[in-house]
Amino acid sequence: MMPYYLDTSALIKRYVAEQGSQWVEAVVSEPDDALLLTSRVTMVEVWSALARRKREASISSQDHADALAAFREDCLARYHFVEFEMPCRCARRAVVGPPPLARLRCSTTRLSSHCQPDVD
16 A cells, blocks of 8 residues: 655645646545555645635635535545644744744643743
């Protein structure tokens, strides 16, 4: 079984016809041949991307509903979720840059965990 990590751009191609959709579908079309990996953050990004497509009228309301339903079904049946772990300070810096007056004190922990500021 061949593992494939699907980021948001690859997953969207499974639910909305765009350049690259046929290639992605060909790669992952056989459930027994592919181990489909993604992250839980990608779920939110896909929902957001589909909502944006609907808002911008590049997909219809019906296509939006169909894509969401298919995505939910695939999340339950086909995708395996990879949980990423990193120090909170790295996650924060990746999003907003280094803290000006405080450093975050936390051991390697899940991104969703709470960090306690450590002010010098």
